[in-house]
Amino acid sequence: MQDLLFDFISKYISLTDDEKNAIVSLALFRQVKKGAILLKEGEKSNDGYFVLKGCIRIYYIIDGEEKTTAFYTEMEALTPHCVIQKAPSEYYISCVEDSILLVSDPDMEAEMFSKFPKFETLCRILAEEFLAKQQINFDEFKTSSPEQRYINLLQKRPDLIQRVPQHQLASFLGIKPQSLSRLRARILEKIKG
Amino acid sequence: MQDLLFDFISKYISLTDDEKNAIVSLALFRQVKKGAILLKEGEKSNDGYFVLKGCIRIYYIIDGEEKTTAFYTEMEALTPHCVIQKAPSEYYISCVEDSILLVSDPDMEAEMFSKFPKFETLCRILAEEFLAKQQINFDEFKTSSPEQRYINLLQKRPDLIQRVPQHQLASFLGIKPQSLSRLRARILEKIKG
DNA sequence: TGAATACGTTCACTTAAGTTAAGAAATGAT
DNA sequence: ATCATTTCTTAACTTAAGTGAACGTATTCA
Numbered sequence: 001m002q003d004l005l006f007d008f009i010s011k012y013i014s015l016t017d018d019e020k021n022a023i024v025s026l027a028l029f030r031q032v033k034k035g036a037i038l039l040k041e042g043e044k045s046n047d048g049y050f051v052l053k054g055c056i057r058i059y060y061i062i063d064g065e066e067k068t069t070a071f072y073t074e075m076e077a078l079t080p081h082c083v084i085q086k087a088p089s090e091y092y093i094s095c096v097e098d099s100i101l102l103v104s105d106p107d108m109e110a111e112m113f114s115k116f117p118k119f120e121t122l123c124r125i126l127a128e129e130f131l132a133k134q135q136i137n138f139d140e141f142k143t144s145s146p147e148q149r150y151i152n153l154l155q156k157r158p159d160l161i162q163r164v165p166q167h168q169l170a171s172f173l174g175i176k177p178q179s180l181s182r183l184r185a186r187i188l189e190k191i192k193g
Numbered sequence: 194m195q196d197l198l199f200d201f202i203s204k205y206i207s208l209t210d211d212e213k214n215a216i217v218s219l220a221l222f223r224q225v226k227k228g229a230i231l232l233k234e235g236e237k238s239n240d241g242y243f244v245l246k247g248c249i250r251i252y253y254i255i256d257g258e259e260k261t262t263a264f265y266t267e268m269e270a271l272t273p274h275c276v277i278q279k280a281p282s283e284y285y286i287s288c289v290e291d292s293i294l295l296v297s298d299p300d301m302e303a304e305m306f307s308k309f310p311k312f313e314t315l316c317r318i319l320a321e322e323f324l325a326k327q328q329i330n331f332d333e334f335k336t337s338s339p340e341q342r343y344i345n346l347l348q349k350r351p352d353l354i355q356r357v358p359q360h361q362l363a364s365f366l367g368i369k370p371q372s373l374s375r376l377r378a379r380i381l382e383k384i385k386g
Numbered sequence: 387t388g389a390a391t392a393c394g395t396t397c398a399c400t401t402a403a404g405t406t407a408a409g410a411a412a413t414g415a416t
Numbered sequence: 417a418t419c420a421t422t423t424c425t426t427a428a429c430t431t432a433a434g435t436g437a438a439c440g441t442a443t444t445c446a
Contacts, residue, residue: 062336069332084325091332117310124317131324132277138331139262139284142367143255145434146403166424174335179403181425186402338404339433359394372433374395379432 001029001100004052008075013122022115028103032056032095039080039093046105048079054099055163059171060091068168071096071160077126096164146175147183194222194293197245201268206315215308221296225249225288232273232286239298241272247292248356252364253284261361264289264353270319289357339368340376 002024009015015023029052032038039045041061049056051072058070058078069091072078082089083106113120141149150173154161161169170180195217202208208216222245225231232238234254242249244265251263251271262284265271275282276299306313334342343366347354354362363373 058332060332060336067336069335070328079321079325081325081329084321090329113314117313120310120313120317121306124313124320127317127320127324128272128277131320131327132272132274134324134327134331135263136274136283138327138334139251139253141331141334142262142364143253143260165422167422171335176404177424178405178426182403185425358392360392369434370394371396371435375433378395 001052004075005050005102009122012125013118015118019116019118022112023119026108026112030101030103032099032101034095034098036095037092038095039082039089039091041090041092042088044082044086044088045080046083046107048077048083048104049093050077050102050104051075052100052102054101055096056093056099056101057096057164057168058091058093059168066168067171069172071164071172073159077130096168141174146173146179147187149173150180150183151187194245197268198243198295202315205318206311208311212309212311215305219301219305223294223296225292225294227288227291229288230285231288232275232282232284234283234285235281237275237279237281238273239276239300241270241276241297242286243270243295243297244268245293245295247294248289249286249292249294250289250357250361251284251286252361259361260364262365264357264365266352270323289361334367339366339372340380342366343373343376344380 005023006015006020032054038047038049038056049072051074053074055071055073056078057068057072059066059068061067070078078093080089080093081087081091109119109123113123140152144152153169153173164172166180167177170177173180175183198216199208199213225247231240231242231249242265244267246267248264248266249271250261250265252259252261254260263271271286273282273286274280274284302312302316306316333345337345346362346366357365359373360370363370366373368376
């Protein structure tokens with residue numbers, strides 16, 4: 001399991017055995033069951049997550065309805081807004097599947113950064129890279145229709161459509177579950193016709 | 194003008210005079226006229242921008258139509274996707290108003306980082322913070338209607354509605370200019386009625 | 387200054403998403 | 417295995433966004 005992590009890191013920086021050991025000694029691995037809630041609205045938490053295996057999601061409850069806005073799968077990192085802003089969380093985080101996560105918090109990060117400055121470089125690069133990806137995603141979302149967004153998702157993250165319930169996908173696409181059903185039927189119609 | 198920059202930085206880290214001088218000696222200030230194009234689709238560039246004064250925007254040309262997806266105003270930093278990905282740009286960047294920008298590139302950043310590690314910390318924090326903000330923005334976009342998005346913008350960035358043409362705002366809100374006109378009329382109707 | 391272009395609004399019409407409700411299918415718990 | 421709950425789909429109706437076109441009003445620039 002740790003190998004997955006080090007393979008991932010090696011794409012960005014090279015680590016000595018000392019550094020690997022430091023990470024392992026500080027890192028907290030956590031197994032979580034499908035449906036488990038990692039963070040609730042209103043709670044304060046300092047935990048960030050790196051998904052080694054499985055899938056977690058962010059959702060809001062607005063007017064009593066769940067609105068899923070993001071999924072994180074293998075080799076993706078999620079630092080909740082409340083950790084950065086030091087404020088109560090606006091959203092929930094829960095497990096879509098049984099998952100294995102690497103849990104971090106700012107204190108642990110600070111310790112790593114001071115011992116191994118290289119590690120701060122890694123975090124900076126990851127943040128910059130993820131920010132760039134996030135912006136492209138947002139741009140695509142803004143400039144396309146729900147139907148285009150779904151077709152886009154089919155191509156870019158076909159796994160998500162398999163592993164995630166439709167009603168969660170719907171709000172991820174910015175629409176209602178009924179509209180997603182209809183839209184899927186419409187696309188099938190087009191392919192057949 | 195430099196004071197603006199240092200006041201901003203001082204919110205995150207404290208700088209010695211040496212460090213300030215290093216920034217000034219490496220930094221490139223650039224005055225740009227309204228309408229000037231900083232980056233074109235297909236171009237490769239290594240320049241990142243920090244807006245000291247004015248407003249710049251990102252837009253795509255899709256099927257011959259301009260689609261504006263982002264605005265950057267005072268004290269906001271924009272590192273184009275193509276700088277991170279080392280690939281040709283998918284979008285254009287242009288000046289909405291006469292602006293004063295601080296231009297940076299990866300080489301200059303690397304030099305700063307090695308001389309003053311503190312500066313890498315600043316960049317990491319800014320990237321993390323901006324990422325968190327960006328995600329909240331995206332979440333709000335996904336979970337609200339065009340009308341709600343516009344009302345939201347009225348409250349959060351009223352300045353944008355003043356300084357930016359309607360048709361650019363429209364695509365920023367994910368709709369057509371005609372729909373924005375209609376939506377504004379609808380809101381006025383509600384206030385009157 | 388005058389012609390051309392770009393911009394914002396309005397209108398009629400089309401298309402698709404939201405809403406409400408019902409029922410079928412899948413899932414989970416006892 | 418059965419019952420209850422959740423999830424997904426379908427349908428009819430409402431509402432709002434997309435489309436194409438026209439019109440008045442800036443802006444631009446030759």
